[in-house]
Amino acid sequence: MTGRATQEGRSAPAGLHALMDRYLDGDARAFAALHAALAPRLTAFLVHLVRDTAAAEDLVQATWLKAHLARARFHVQGASPDGAVQAWYFTIARNLAVDHLRAGVRDRRRRDLGDDGGERDRLAEIPSDLPTAEDLEIGEAEAQEITSRVRDALAQLPAGQREIVELHKFQGLSMAEIAARLRIREGAVRVRAHRAYKALARWLTPTLRALLLLLARGGGA
Amino acid sequence: MTEIDARALIAGDLAERRRERLQHFRPAWLLTAAIPIVGLVLTGARDDLWAQPAWMLGLQALVWGLALFALPALGLGLWFPGRAARVVLGLLAAAVAFVVAAGPALFDMSYPTGMEDHPIYQVGCASLTLGAGALVLAVCALSGAFVQRRRSAGALWLAAAIALLGVLTTTWHCVITGLDHTLPSHLGAGVLMLLVAGLVGAGLHRRQRDRA
Numbered sequence: 001m002t003g004r005a006t007q008e009g010r011s012a013p014a015g016l017h018a019l020m021d022r023y024l025d026g027d028a029r030a031f032a033a034l035h036a037a038l039a040p041r042l043t044a045f046l047v048h049l050v051r052d053t054a055a056a057e058d059l060v061q062a063t064w065l066k067a068h069l070a071r072a073r074f075h076v077q078g079a080s081p082d083g084a085v086q087a088w089y090f091t092i093a094r095n096l097a098v099d100h101l102r103a104g105v106r107d108r109r110r111r112d113l114g115d116d117g118g119e120r121d122r123l124a125e126i127p128s129d130l131p132t133a134e135d136l137e138i139g140e141a142e143a144q145e146i147t148s149r150v151r152d153a154l155a156q157l158p159a160g161q162r163e164i165v166e167l168h169k170f171q172g173l174s175m176a177e178i179a180a181r182l183r184i185r186e187g188a189v190r191v192r193a194h195r196a197y198k199a200l201a202r203w204l205t206p207t208l209r210a211l212l213l214l215l216a217r218g219g220g221a
Numbered sequence: 222m223t224e225i226d227a228r229a230l231i232a233g234d235l236a237e238r239r240r241e242r243l244q245h246f247r248p249a250w251l252l253t254a255a256i257p258i259v260g261l262v263l264t265g266a267r268d269d270l271w272a273q274p275a276w277m278l279g280l281q282a283l284v285w286g287l288a289l290f291a292l293p294a295l296g297l298g299l300w301f302p303g304r305a306a307r308v309v310l311g312l313l314a315a316a317v318a319f320v321v322a323a324g325p326a327l328f329d330m331s332y333p334t335g336m337e338d339h340p341i342y343q344v345g346c347a348s349l350t351l352g353a354g355a356l357v358l359a360v361c362a363l364s365g366a367f368v369q370r371r372r373s374a375g376a377l378w379l380a381a382a383i384a385l386l387g388v389l390t391t392t393w394h395c396v397i398t399g400l401d402h403t404l405p406s407h408l409g410a411g412v413l414m415l416l417v418a419g420l421v422g423a424g425l426h427r428r429q430r431d432r433a
Contacts, residue, residue: 022301023235024371025298025301025370025371025372026235026238026239026242026298027235027298027301028232028235028236028239029301030301031228031231031232031235032228032232035228039228058225060227061225061226061227062227063227064227064228064231065225065227065230065231068227068231068234158429158432159432160432202237
């Protein structure tokens with residue numbers, strides 16, 4: 001793959017892993033340095049892949065946000081820790097670029113279908129509050145994206161808290177029923193649920209909102 | 222083109238996380254600031270507190286500063302100095318803790334002891350060191366201070382701060398300056414506090430990691 005070749009053709013800047021390590025621990029200055037070191041490379045990589053500077057800029061933003069949301073899952077693999085950091089970001093960027101290119105192909109296909117039959121255009125002129133097939137598809141994609149993000153956030157919860165959220169929200173059990181099932185006090189269930197929802201709210205905003213907005217725009221296109 | 226600035230959003234998120242960590246810091250910090258003072262009010266300050274050599278008072282103030290600011294900031298992930306600075310800070314904390322706990326008698330064996338040592342005083346001073354440290358340890362454990370960093374080494378910095386606080390509380394209370402007394406009951410108890418707090422902190426960190 002061209003992107004991979006480009007990625008592998010560049011050695012990672014020294015010290016990336018040390019910066020990543022401090023960033024994962026919450027050091028904002030380390031993140032700024034990591035951003036400064038990788039942003040130009042990511043931009044060049046994405047421009048090369050999508051052949052559209054504006055879209056590439058948006059995909060770079062999406063890459064940083066997606067990586068930030070998933071940073072707890074970063075682990076060093078391979079012999080080069082610096083290379084592992086660069087590879088992680090480039091993999092996220094490449095996946096977003098592929099999604100963006102696929103969305104572009106789908107859009108073009110839809111436009112082609114719409115242009116080639118007059119009947120479809122006449123139907124489009126009929127005013128309707130009902131969502132179009134495209135709206136439904138986009139809405140479904142957004143819903144799937146949101147579901148995926150929420151599940152990722154859930155996976156980050158401690159097992160005890162995750163279990164309660166799943167029983168409460170997915171199975172519809174009351175706090176008392178959960179307490180009976182888990183054989184713990186209802187007060188403890190409520191405390192765990194409160195902590196879990198607080199953590200989820202923290203993880204899902206505000207960067208997630210921004211990411212979803214970006215993704216809803218078609219990967220920044 | 223989107224108007225989203227990922228760098229600013231992420232920086233904002235990290236700042237928010239930092240504020241949360243400060244919240245964990247606050248209860249233990251208040252206790253760390255209050256314990257030596259409350260301890261002195263309750264048990265009484267040593268008669269020669271202000272008669273100590275100025276350099277010793279300065280070192281004691283440095284220990285308090287390390288226990289209040291530098292070590293907790295490292296342990297909670299509020300401050301990220303480089304490796305060399307961390308090594309220097311660790312060595313500095315160990316050195317000043319040793320000198321403050323041992324006292325001027327470390328350099329001058331004829332330094333006035335004020336009172337003759339007795340085993341009961343040793344038990345008392347060790348208890349005061351461990352008691353003061355245990356209070357902060359409990360608050361740190363309950364507030365989640367030990368699980369703020371990704372690595373368990375963060376717990377060791379907090380444990381060091383707790384041990385320094387225990388040593389300082391006893392140093393400001395106890396008038397006995399002979400090495401026979403200070404080495405086991407001040408410094409020894411401080412080292413024990415360091416080990417206990419380190420083990421508790423590392424255990425809490427590990428439990429949190431396993432649950433996640």
